[in-house]
Amino acid sequence: MSRSRMPSLFISHGSPMTALQPGLVGEQLAQLAQAIEQPKAIVIASAHWLGRQPMVGGAAKPETIHDFGGFPQALFDIQYPAPGDPALARRVVELLQQAQLPAQFVPDYGLDHGAWVPLRLLYPEAHIPVVPLSIQPRLGPAHQLAMGHALESLRDEGVLLIGSGSITHNLHDWRAGYGDGHEAPYVRPFIEWIGQKLSDNDVSALLDYRKLAPFAAQAHPSDEHLLPLFFAMGAAGQSDDLQAQRLDAGVDMGFLAMDIYRFDGE
Template identity: 70%
Template sequence: MRHLPSLYISHGSPMTALEPGQVGSRLAELAAGLQRPRAIVMASAHWLARTPLVSSTAAPETIHDFGGFPDALYQLQYPAPGAPELAQDVAERLQAAGLKPAVDPNRGLDHGAWVPLRYLYPQADIPVLQVSIQPMLGPAHQFAMGRALAPLREQGVLLIGSGSITHNLHEWRNYPQGKEAPYVRPFIEWVEQKLGADDIPALFDYRQQAPFAAQAHPTDEHLLPLYFAMGAAGSDALGATRIDAGIDMGFLAMDIYRFDGAQ
């Protein structure tokens, strides 16, 4: 049986949990075509730290890390079990790669994790743990984290980076329904072209090379999980496939990528 791909998922706003749009059906279709993982490791844009942290709780809580949304959103739960033994394995692999991780015994699942998982695996019966993102350390560091964990794909572990291909919340009210931010498509097309060409150096240097990089990402944290998923491909031949899930609110590109590596 082929080992699992790594994934990058644009999770959108928290409201994706109630109003999934195209991303819900795309994730369900994606999961249907994968072998069932024995566990999931998520690198979410909503867990930021100075050094790599690995969640090891046996029963992660569903974190509602947002405000000002409908009450129904705060009632949602994703009661997946944790994976303490896998967390130790993950920490050891990161340590062996020189990345100096620590284990967090209390961290639950933030919405960058549980919102897309609701559509990938709605039964919430697959163990899940999270690893943190280090925005001060940049794309190459996140790539190295993914690369250190890539062998887990051959052991039935699904490695996922969760962020957003474009993410500029300053645009929240600027693009009413039917209007699209002019920078979104040039940016997502550049990313798709560079991923298809396995141009990892250009992607590392996206701030200088990508069109409208500052508009698409005023800060890096929602793109950094992409590099985790790229590294988790296990090869510089990324085997990238783009899954178009539309553009939410005119400025949030909901692209999903799978990376099959050099199979």
């Protein structure tokens, strides 16, 4: 039986506490897992693995990395024992290098919370092989878009390409008094601008979001949590039709927008 082409995804993973209190994002990801064909493997670019060049995790049994502090012990007790796929990881390295994107095979990197928190909500059985991929904040959105383009062909082979970050991410607002019913004033204008530009397939505007988007500096004091969006966009293809579908998963703590995007571009 022939496989259909996998979509690419952008997932806002939120706080590590999403693993214990998944809320609406958990519901959306569970429904999304039912809506798409089960992948044979996953490549996930996480905002929590940063490097100067692309790094690709090739561990056969990736460890569950608890890369945070100050949270309940129950969060540290969670394991996500998905297998790795060293052969796919080497293929990812080759595809990136063929696109003139120097990449490095890393044999021992595991799954940080930007990877395992959303994957646990998508595929709680942890039975699908996972290859983690780093992002490179110093190289900017166009570089992440190019990384997605380089791996696009894997979608035809049953590989699900995911960028995991956050549509808004300003941890300076952690103690600013925002919460349910009291959103940070920059959140809604920023996510609406992103949604409109994706609907319009306006990639050039999105690449220049720092200058063009309302409240860009407030929504993202640094780029790393939005860059996985560009990876997912790139994986959607180089056509002028991203076929972006927004899944609204609400706003966590009043300042972390939890939007999910599915891209089916050809």
